[in-house]
Amino acid sequence: MNGAILRMVGVSQQYGVGELAVSALSGIDLEVMPGELVAVMGASGSGKSTLLSIAGGLQTPTVGEVVIDGEHLSTAKPDQLAALRRRSVGFVFQDYNLVPTLTAIENVTLPLELDGVSRRTVRRAGRDALQLVGLADRGDTYPDDLSGGQQQRVAIARAIVGGRRLILADEPTGALDSVTGEQIMKTIRSRIDAGAAGILVTHEARHAAWADRIVQLRDGRIIDESSRDKADAILAAR
Amino acid sequence: MSVRQSLLAILDQGACYGYQLRAEFDRRTGSTWPLNVGQIYNTLERLERDGFVAKGDVDEQGHVYWEITDQGRAEVRAWLDSPVERTQGTRDELAIKLAVAATLPGVDVADVIHRQRRASLGQLQELNRAKYAGPDPDGPEELAWSLVVDSMIFAAEAEVRWLDHTEQRLALHPRHALQLELSTERPKRGRPAKVRS
Numbered sequence: 001m002n003g004a005i006l007r008m009v010g011v012s013q014q015y016g017v018g019e020l021a022v023s024a025l026s027g028i029d030l031e032v033m034p035g036e037l038v039a040v041m042g043a044s045g046s047g048k049s050t051l052l053s054i055a056g057g058l059q060t061p062t063v064g065e066v067v068i069d070g071e072h073l074s075t076a077k078p079d080q081l082a083a084l085r086r087r088s089v090g091f092v093f094q095d096y097n098l099v100p101t102l103t104a105i106e107n108v109t110l111p112l113e114l115d116g117v118s119r120r121t122v123r124r125a126g127r128d129a130l131q132l133v134g135l136a137d138r139g140d141t142y143p144d145d146l147s148g149g150q151q152q153r154v155a156i157a158r159a160i161v162g163g164r165r166l167i168l169a170d171e172p173t174g175a176l177d178s179v180t181g182e183q184i185m186k187t188i189r190s191r192i193d194a195g196a197a198g199i200l201v202t203h204e205a206r207h208a209a210w211a212d213r214i215v216q217l218r219d220g221r222i223i224d225e226s227s228r229d230k231a232d233a234i235l236a237a238r
Numbered sequence: 239m240s241v242r243q244s245l246l247a248i249l250d251q252g253a254c255y256g257y258q259l260r261a262e263f264d265r266r267t268g269s270t271w272p273l274n275v276g277q278i279y280n281t282l283e284r285l286e287r288d289g290f291v292a293k294g295d296v297d298e299q300g301h302v303y304w305e306i307t308d309q310g311r312a313e314v315r316a317w318l319d320s321p322v323e324r325t326q327g328t329r330d331e332l333a334i335k336l337a338v339a340a341t342l343p344g345v346d347v348a349d350v351i352h353r354q355r356r357a358s359l360g361q362l363q364e365l366n367r368a369k370y371a372g373p374d375p376d377g378p379e380e381l382a383w384s385l386v387v388d389s390m391i392f393a394a395e396a397e398v399r400w401l402d403h404t405e406q407r408l409a410l411h412p413r414h415a416l417q418l419e420l421s422t423e424r425p426k427r428g429r430p431a432k433v434r435s
Contacts, residue, residue: 185366205398206395209394
């Protein structure tokens with residue numbers, strides 16, 4: 001145990017078999033510590049989204065190990081995996097993925113409801129999460145009545161509700177204008193600074209630069225990685 | 239030159255003495271372009287010589303208030319109405335470095351690009367952090383500062399995009415670069431002869 005919220009060790013993903021096999025990811029080693037945001041950049045087809053799916057347990061790698069909060073995904077049964085995803089991992093997508101027939105707070109608390117948490121606890125956790133993203137007063141609003149930036153902040157609240165600590169964001173600013181995109185990055189950054197860990201997939205260097213470390217992927221391999229000076233400094237200070 | 243025009247545009251709002259003009263310039267640029275008082279007075283003297291400003295009242299502390307002339311006002315208008323001309327040409331240090339590196343046998347250009355990209359991304363990270371730690375851009379001075387920082391952020395981002403593009407271009411190139419041995423042909427003195435078609 002080294003305190004990492006996410007650990008990927010020797011992760012490879014192949015599609016197809018034999019000569020037709022296509023390698024989407026090869027030998028990925030990646031650790032994300034509490035308070036650390038790692039940006040993953042690369043051209044389309046470089047394996048960014050596959051990496052994110054595997055990191056969040058949506059996809060099982062062909063080879064390698066993924067450990068979230070100390071739990072090994074490869075040995076988890078399907079229902080355990082689903083529960084781990086609900087309790088530990090929050091996804092943020094480019095197109096928000098909110099349920100249009102649920103209010104903002106209902107969207108935020110959905111993973112907790114599915115987990116059978118008591119109604120009162122759910123409600124409080126939902127309000128807390130919305131407050132953290134600056135939407136305390138919009139809980140009863142439906143997604144259609146919110147701006148794109150507000151919808152994305154609801155999605156971030158959903159990703160962190162109930163003490164979840166791993167935020168996996170796939171082009172979270174992709175559908176937003178540049179000023180709103182910057183606000184979203186600030187919101188993510190402040191949640192990371194409060195102790196969460198995150199992976200940010202983006203093709204925009206401006207947004208990647210909100211991360212502590214920037215990893216470059218090409219053809220499924222990490223070809224370059226910026227230093228983790230800041231993360232090291234944080235660890236040294238503990 | 240935008241410092242000269244900026245000072246003139248500030249004087250268009252009302253007469254100022256030198257030190258006051260410097261404070262106004264700082265306030266409107268978020269102190270991102272520090273000027274010393276000597277530069278201010280030099281500029282004012284040149285503006286006076288060109289007929290754009292004139293010395294006006296002197297207060298009891300001996301401050302000379304500089305006033306804009308009609309000609310100066312026209313100059314401000316012309317400045318605001320016209321685009322800033324960027325320097326043309328290919329004298330960008332980084333572009334030249336990569337272009338030459340790509341022709342050198344035994345040099346890994348991808349490595350040169352990675353190093354540069356790390357540095358550019360590091361610069362972007364610093365700029366973002368400065369902005370994140372900075373005050374909310376509600377006040378005019380903070381807004382001015384964040385506008386200037388934004389321009390640096392977008393310039394650094396453009397550089398990273400160009401580096402990505404260059405890396406991809408070279409990766410797709412059949413020999414990854416156009417490595418040139420030293421030419422055995424001795425260049426002739428004088429201008430190269432024009433090729434007649």
